[in-house]
Amino acid sequence: MTHTTSSKGDTESINNGLPITSVILAGGSGTRLWPLSREHFPKQLIGLFSDDSLLQATARRLDALESVHPMARELVVVCGEEHRFTTAEQLRRTGRRSRIMLEPAGRNTAPALTSAARSLTKDGGDAIMLVMPADHVIPDLSAFCEAVSVAVSQAEGGNVVTFGIVPTRPDTGYGYIKASTEVGKSGCYWLEAFFEKPDLETAERYVGSGEYLWNSGIFVVRASVWLKLIAQFAPRIAEAACKSVDAAHQDKDFLRLDADAFLSSPSDSIDFAVMEHLNGPVSPARGVVVPLNAGWSDVGSWDAVWALSPKDDEGNVARGRALFEGAVNTFAHSEGRLIACVGTDNLIVVETPDAILVAKTSEVQRVKHIVARIKANDGREAAHHRKVHRPWGYYDSIDADPRFQVKRIVVNPGAELSLQMHHHRAEHWIVVSGTALVTRGDETFLLSENQSTHIPLGQVHRLKNPGKIPLAMIEVQSGTYLGEDDIVRFEDHYGRRREG
Structure with missing residues (x-):
């Protein structure tokens, strides 16, 4: 098999009117990139290579694609409820209109894609879906656009297209795809089979044969075609996901899938639910x-982050405050403290305010086992950063004791926290910069820089930033219980119930 793609000139007029809608699957936790990636702030929300997060880079990829194809104005994003506000804010910064669909719980990629497809066809329409995970990197956008052009021409005719990555090495961390004969002279190939992550000997045989590609998890398919296929091969997923969309309700900027319906779906991947069945005798579509x-x-x-990052002459990568002395092939990422690497070789060092990872490059796949142990011991470091993002801004837990906690709070211009009360703690607020509009019981008053106030235990209160610059303040909590679930909400602009 010769790995080629058609040129742009071969595919300029392939779209006969169906919009191309990007569907971004933004679930997952990325445990192998701990401690930067956490359950409540996973890798797709992190800027690993630039100021843009991986989610934002995925959305901006569409800018290049628009020069080749007309794209639907709104992209569809499926994500978990706990990530909704950060996902929405990051997408807003890309300038893209987004339909954000909230899964009540993760059920793998097949139910997520089925929900997206149903939302695009619910009112009798159809669309060609470009389905992309939110956490991948594709540096060569020209090659990507050419491949999408080939894929769209096939999807328009009713086929289901997957992208196979031309392998650069035998790799045991990826699934593989075997392709057979070329489809005409289109630059694409009939799908023969999927293979799970192999051992090294098998991976070497796959790559040496030239007949296998890495499985990318990127697909192009008409929404109506996908719904027919999932109904045939995984009817329980089809029924549950479609019902969850039909019974969904709009919650401000989010479409909340019906929980009872969605949670009745089996958990399965796109590959297992549909793709592996495509070339059978009863399949209505080809892969x-x-x-x-x-x-x-x-x-x-x-190790993938190290491989994709610019390096010095000794193969070292410094992110943040890092120094190397006699070090080779070392990756050091600092969120604040200085990392000094002396004589290190093939080492990964990642520092955050509340956790440090030190690992051999060859052993980084085992990081997920560390995360599992942290969770088993009820360690908050598996799920949360010390700095926690909220729809109004963020807070950073600077210091804590069983009877007190100190937080740095930053409220975005025009944003406000909920009208709330605490049963077990009192709070002292000190404004560092900006202006705070404080509601305390029946009082409403302004605080400016270096001014402070006290919120007694059981007092109804609210904090708002009425200004045009971020409001930064120090909050000192004291009491018998300081958990985030000690919040009784009376009003909330963001539709939240429990979280901060």
Whole structure:
């Protein structure tokens, strides 16, 4: 098999009117990139290579694609409820209109894609879906656009297209795809089979044969075609996901899938639920593979981050405050403290305010086992950063004791916290910069820089930033219980119930 893609000139007029809608699957936790990636702030929300997060880079990828194809104005994003506000804010900064669909719990990729497809066809329409995980890197956008052009021409005719990554090495961390004969002279190939992550000997045989590609998890398919296929091959997923959309309700900027319906769905991947059945005798559609040679990476672990990062002459990568002395092939990422690496070789060091990872590069796949142990011991470091993002801004837990906690709170211009009360703690607020509009019982008053106030235990209160610059303040909590669930809400602009 020769890995080629058609040129732009071969595919300029392939779209006969169906909009191309990007569907971004933004679930997952990225445990192998701990401690930067956490359950409540996973890798797709992190800027691993630039100020843009991986989610934002995925959305901005569409800018290049628009020069080749007309794209639907609104993209569809499926994510978990706990990530909704950060996801929405990051997408807003890209300038993209987004339909954000909230899963009540993760059920893998097949139910997520089915929900997206149902939302696009519910009112009698259809769309060609470009389905992308939110946490992949594709540096060569020109090659990506060419591959999408080939894929769209196939999807328009009713085929289901997956992108196969031209392998650069035998790798045991990826699934593989085997393709067979070329589809005409289109630059794509009929799908023959999927294979799970192999051992090294098998991976070497796959790559040496030239017949296998890495499984990218990127697909192009008509929404109506996907719904027919999932109904045939995984009817329980189809029924549950479609019902969850039909019974969904709009909650401000989010479409909340019906929980009872969605949670009745089996958990399964796109590959297992549909793709592996495509070329059987009863399949109404064919599977097609488009080879993609664009520097793709799923950034699944820290060695992948090291491989994609600019390096010095000794192969070292410094992110933040890091120094190397006699070090080679070392990756050091600092969120604040200085990292000094002396004589290190093939080492990963990642520092955050509340956790430090030190790992051999060859052993980074085992980071997920550390995360599992932290969770088993009820350690908050598996789920939360010390700095916690909220729809109104963020807070950073600077210091804590069983009877007190100190937080740095930053409220965005025009944003406000909920009208709330605490049963077990009192709070002292000190404004560092900006202006605070404080509601305390029946009082409403302004605080400016270096001014402070006290919120007694049981007092109804609210904090708002009425200004045009961020409000920064120090909050000192004291009491018998300081958990985030000690909040009784009376009003909330963001539709929240429990979280801060």
